Amino acid sequence: MGILEVKNVNKRFGGLQALGNVNLSIAENSVHAIIGPNGAGKSTLLNVLVGKLIPDTGSVMFDGQSVLGRKPYEINQMGISRVFQTPEIFGDLSVQENMMIPCFAKRDGSFMMNGYASVESQRDMLDKAEEMLVEMKLADKRHMHAAAMSRGDKRRLEIAMCLAQDPRLLLLDEPTAGMARADTNNTIDLLKQIKEERDITIAIIEHDMHVVFSLAERITVLAQGTPLVEDTPDNIKGHPKVREAYLGESQDAA
Amino acid sequence: MLGLSKKDAGLLLIVGLLCLFAPFILNPFPEGSAMAQFNGGYPDLMQRLVIFGIFAIGFNILFGLTGYLSFGHAAFLGVGSYAAIWMMKLLTMNIVPAIMISVLVAGLFSLLVGWISLRRSGIYFSILTLAFAQMSYALAYSVLTPITGGETGLQPKYTDPRILDSALPAGQSPRANLFGLDMKATSQLEIGDWVFTFNAGYYIAAIIMLIAFYLSMRIFRSPLGMMLRAVKSNQQRMNYTGLNSKPYTLAAFVISGMYAGLAGGLLVAMDTQVGAERMFWTASGEVVLMTILGGAGTLIGPILGAGFIKYMENIVSKINESVLEQWFAFMPDWMGDFMVSIVYPFVGKGWNLTLGLLFMLVVIFLPGGLVEGGQRIGKLFRRKKSEPETPDGKTTPAE
Ligand SMILES: Nc1ncnc2c1ncn2[C@@H]1O[C@H](COP(=O)(O)OP(=O)(O)OP(=O)(O)O)[C@@H](O)[C@H]1O
Numbered sequence: 001m002g003i004l005e006v007k008n009v010n011k012r013f014g015g016l017q018a019l020g021n022v023n024l025s026i027a028e029n030s031v032h033a034i035i036g037p038n039g040a041g042k043s044t045l046l047n048v049l050v051g052k053l054i055p056d057t058g059s060v061m062f063d064g065q066s067v068l069g070r071k072p073y074e075i076n077q078m079g080i081s082r083v084f085q086t087p088e089i090f091g092d093l094s095v096q097e098n099m100m101i102p103c104f105a106k107r108d109g110s111f112m113m114n115g116y117a118s119v120e121s122q123r124d125m126l127d128k129a130e131e132m133l134v135e136m137k138l139a140d141k142r143h144m145h146a147a148a149m150s151r152g153d154k155r156r157l158e159i160a161m162c163l164a165q166d167p168r169l170l171l172l173d174e175p176t177a178g179m180a181r182a183d184t185n186n187t188i189d190l191l192k193q194i195k196e197e198r199d200i201t202i203a204i205i206e207h208d209m210h211v212v213f214s215l216a217e218r219i220t221v222l223a224q225g226t227p228l229v230e231d232t233p234d235n236i237k238g239h240p241k242v243r244e245a246y247l248g249e250s251q252d253a254a
Numbered sequence: 255m256l257g258l259s260k261k262d263a264g265l266l267l268i269v270g271l272l273c274l275f276a277p278f279i280l281n282p283f284p285e286g287s288a289m290a291q292f293n294g295g296y297p298d299l300m301q302r303l304v305i306f307g308i309f310a311i312g313f314n315i316l317f318g319l320t321g322y323l324s325f326g327h328a329a330f331l332g333v334g335s336y337a338a339i340w341m342m343k344l345l346t347m348n349i350v351p352a353i354m355i356s357v358l359v360a361g362l363f364s365l366l367v368g369w370i371s372l373r374r375s376g377i378y379f380s381i382l383t384l385a386f387a388q389m390s391y392a393l394a395y396s397v398l399t400p401i402t403g404g405e406t407g408l409q410p411k412y413t414d415p416r417i418l419d420s421a422l423p424a425g426q427s428p429r430a431n432l433f434g435l436d437m438k439a440t441s442q443l444e445i446g447d448w449v450f451t452f453n454a455g456y457y458i459a460a461i462i463m464l465i466a467f468y469l470s471m472r473i474f475r476s477p478l479g480m481m482l483r484a485v486k487s488n489q490q491r492m493n494y495t496g497l498n499s500k501p502y503t504l505a506a507f508v509i510s511g512m513y514a515g516l517a518g519g520l521l522v523a524m525d526t527q528v529g530a531e532r533m534f535w536t537a538s539g540e541v542v543l544m545t546i547l548g549g550a551g552t553l554i555g556p557i558l559g560a561g562f563i564k565y566m567e568n569i570v571s572k573i574n575e576s577v578l579e580q581w582f583a584f585m586p587d588w589m590g591d592f593m594v595s596i597v598y599p600f601v602g603k604g605w606n607l608t609l610g611l612l613f614m615l616v617v618i619f620l621p622g623g624l625v626e627g628g629q630r631i632g633k634l635f636r637r638k639k640s641e642p643e644t645p646d647g648k649t650t651p652a653e
């Protein structure tokens with residue numbers, strides 16, 4: 001029984017079957033990659049997991065509880081954090097404030113009327129944020145406007161914000177899309193380090209085979225909204241169906 | 255000090271001193287001089303400056319922090335005024351219950367309006383609030399005449415029950431007071447040609463404004479304030495960070511509604527009458543102008559904006575043709591006439607034109623409002639001073 005169990009999920013957009021009978025089980029404390037050609041339904045699947053989309057049929061269980069019908073903030077409070085394809089951070093706020101907000105969300109829940117005490121007086125939150133900033137090598141940027149950071153740093157900050165909540169499941173949607181090789185390698189190292197240091201399950205959507213084969217313990221190949229195969233990286237590499245459906249076109253890149 | 259940072263405490267102190275010495279600061283010109291026209295140190299105007307300051311401070315908590323632009327806040331001010339006047343009719347002319355009830359009623363009303371309007375964001379939210387405010391205005395003006403006095407409005411009458419007050423001496427009209435201190439109690443100080451006026455009502459309103467300002471500072475610096483800025487910055491990220499943005503925006507809406515109600519109650523405390531026009535949409539628009547003109551999202555901006563607009567409204571609108579002629583009397587006749595005809599459209603009834611032009615200039619050249627203007631001037635001076643020494647390129651983020 002995995003930490004995340006997706007059963008018979010279907011999602012149609014008009015005439016388009018974006019997800020068709022998706023079954024997926026992600027084991028606790030594993031790194032699970034979901035790959036597939038453009039339009040395969042990977043982002044749609046992720047949107048179902050975080051409550052952005054409601055599937056037509058099927059069930060999604062996280063740690064034995066149904067996710068369906070819950071609001072995104074409720075699902076997050078259950079322990080699922082998401083990193084977006086383009087970094088979503090609080091651009092108008094300082095890096096330190098960006099870091100503190102998930103800490104507050106973790107401590108105080110989805111709403112807390114705390115309008116009289118100053119932020120400065122919340123020592124535990126400041127310390128937690130500082131700890132994360134140091135760990136993610138962002139401490140020297142703590143007073144910077146988050147919007148003014150480089151794309152690589154924004155991605156780092158977004159991952160740090162997700163981690164500050166100690167999520168049990170971290171979802172990443174193409175975390176290295178549009179990144180230069182060096183940044184991509186940094187991100188791989190960062191994710192490896194995160195995995196080593198804590199009990200966390202990571203599900204990652206990725207086009208870059210280099211990233212996938214460096215990180216994943218299991219891989220699900222999605223094509224036209226349906227899982228084609230699910231296996232270990234080594235078996236996936238040699239799988240004829242996968243080569244045909246997907247890897248054939250990007251073999252030299254990998 | 256008071257749980258504020260040094261910088262914020264300094265700002266509070268400055269505002270406090272400005273309020274304390276306003277009767278002097280606003281009356282710089284000797285009585286009877288040509289410039290006496292610009293003296294603003296009379297009770298009625300000073301009261302308005304601080305009361306609308308409160309209105310704008312509250313509005314800024316919603317608009318400045320969350321970015322939700324309400325076009326209906328005058329409704330809460332009006333509701334506060336009506337509630338206050340009913341307290342004065344039924345209970346007592348003491349302003350304490352009147353002001354408390356005005357905050358409470360405006361808070362409840364804004365909870366209802368906010369709960370419905372906040373289902374939408376952006377322009378749709380603005381339109382919903384506008385619709386609510388105009389409905390309130392229409393109701394107050396006609397349907398609810400028994401409660402609101404309709405066209406004529408309401409004021410305390412000799413015959414009202416006022417169960418807590420002892421009967422008035424025959425023929426004396428009821429006067430608003432604070433435990434016996436008459437709001438209209440005034441004393442004057444004459445120094446040479448100068449006349450300074452000190453008014454009880456003004457100082458009470460000013461103290462309440464300082465408290466309101468202090469509370470808004472606390473909100474700005476609190477976790478709640480940070481969350482409200484997060485709403486403005488990225489609601490998507492907020493929701494995926496486990497935060498429910500709806501109660502946060504609703505909290506900001508209700509708090510700003512209560513500030514508006516407080517302002518409405520104080521207006522009644524100073525001048526015991528109310529009419530439906532207080533809720534008209536132009537009044538809602540005015541507080542938007544005040545906040546943007548002063549600097550939305552800054553602490554002091556709304557106070558500056560409110561002061562600036564109320565001063566303009568009262569001073570520039572009083573300048574008429576004969577005053578202009580007096581000003582330009584030193585010029586040859588033809589030139590004087592020419593100047594009068596050029597300036598005339600911008601003063602008197604045309605003061606809105608001046609305001610509109612100033613507003614456009616500010617929005618285009620100083621998007622951060624008067625506060626940004628002040629900061630730029632400050633920077634200019636600092637640069638000049640530090641030039642002989644080593645100029646360092648250190649830039650601190652604008653506050
Ligand atoms: N909200 C929507 N409304 C209509 N169609 C949609 C919607 N979202 C996705 N689709 C369609 O569903 C299909 C799957 O899209 P999805 O974004 O999940 O693909 P993907 O695997 O993430 O692709 P990519 O690798 O390009 O990101 C696509 O054909 C897409 O056009």
Ligand SMILES: [Mg+2]
Nearest residue numbers: 042043044085
């Ligand atoms: Mg996608």
